[in-house]
Amino acid sequence: MNTTILLFLLQDGITNGAVYALLGLALVLVFAVTRVILIPQGEFVTYGALSYAMLATGQVPGTVQLAVAMGIVAFGLDLFFARKALRARLVMRSAALNIVFPVALLVVTYKVAGPTTPMAVNIALALLIVAAIGLFLYRIAFQPIAHTSVLVLLIASVGCHLALQGLGLVFFGAEGLRGPALSNAALTVGPLRFTGQSLAVYGLTVAFIVGLWLFFGYTRMGKALRATAVNRLGARLVGIRTTLSGQIAFLLASVIGAISGILIVPITTLYYDTGFLIGLKGFIAAIIGGLVSYPLTAVAAILVGIVEAFSSFYASNFKEVIVFTLILPVLVLRSLAAPAVEEEKD
């Protein structure tokens, strides 16, 4: 192998790895705060990517209607659970979030969607749609069972993944889609050519990691999220609503998923079910990070990306096998290193 190929593969691996890092960080975040292993993370990727790709061709994606439908269900749940102490302020707030927000999104999408819509508007719409879906998904599927065991939450998570993937087939069809690149600029350094797209991937990944670090380290809400992750009862005793923490975690995860999707859809063709595989690679990174460590997850994600790049060059048939086999030695090592603990009850 010569140096040029090595550099190409490394570059490719790091670009993919950066996307996996974003997804892995979102998984760790959601698990720490809500104990949900977020299998539908991949659907956030697909929905973001394909909503953006459809908007770019001037069509209105079905995801925006899904957001409205989920919002109505979420509003109904809010009313049902608050039925004993129905206060006007509570109903207004719930209606604003669950009804007015997605309906406004639907109206705006129908108004502005067209072949000449600026790219920035399309990106913003795709992000908002997926953000709404992520928020309502937590309200509908996870908030009512937030106190149950990790296993129950995992099963619900698998259910959400299957449902959203099925809906994805309805919305986007079985054909793959590609979206327009964020930038067509390119930069050549020695033998390597950096496209504007891959630079955007690096830039946004670093921006998100720094942003999350600032959010968790320096804002009250970020600290409250960490506190919920560390000690749920302690958080409730100082008045932090675990439901609010859960909503914010899901909101962040869905936005991160959608951004990842929008970043990769100009590079590779995405199908309605591609997101799952991409999400799983983020999951591998999160597992290597023990579902707790953000830096370890980010490093592991880059490693997963590089292993994937090299294995697709040398043994492309076994690419996925090699990547997913990475998890085995990690699990063995972790189970040897960690003492056996029973699942915490709370």
Next chain:
Amino acid sequence: MSALLSVADVHISYGKVEAVRGVSLEVGTNEIVTIIGANGAGKTTLLNAIMGVLPLKGRTSFAGTDMAPSDIEDRVAMGLSLVPEHRELFGTMNVEDNLELGAFRIAKAVAARSLERVYALFPRLKERRKQLAGTLSGGEQQMLAMGRALMGAPKLLMLDEPSLGLAPIIVADIFRTVGELRAAGVSVLLVEQNAQAALQIADRAYVMELGEFVLEGSARDIAANKRVAASYLGFQHEGESAV
């Protein structure tokens, strides 16, 4: 005159086992009230249920408002705060972050003043403010738990066994602070096995046995009661000398 906290005919069950049976109690404004009793009498259960951590049957009201429809977070907003037996600190966060989160529901400007007050009350916490909560000693953790609760500017502070597992000199320090809280306008409901120390600072006391209140009255009367002296105060002396 209506009491700050009023609990009437409360029953609390764990499944079929009734841990607290028909208990009524009141805490007035600017009052220190203690519940003493042996291990397993149901004191912690009662405090947790008043906070909303456990469900209860019966009537509870705080500052004249019925507490039944409100959850833990609502009760915190009403001005009720619990320092639980296990403290429930945010172990992997530093002391100052723990305190700051105690004021989660309070405006930032007010929180800054609360922080100064808590540091004045517990100078030790100020020295350790960048240290992780999980690495503090037991006494410091208790101070941090109390400090965190006070950051939310509660009207009533409920303390569950603040002396548990602490050295006598630190216990004295903690109880002195509890006494100072009254001057700051905070009422205290104190659950203690260390009956002697609790009765010294309290205005009124309830004695709990097997899920029921068997005695109530002014702290001085309770301390003078022969039965209490024999079963709690005497027991405490033996317990302490055995350590």
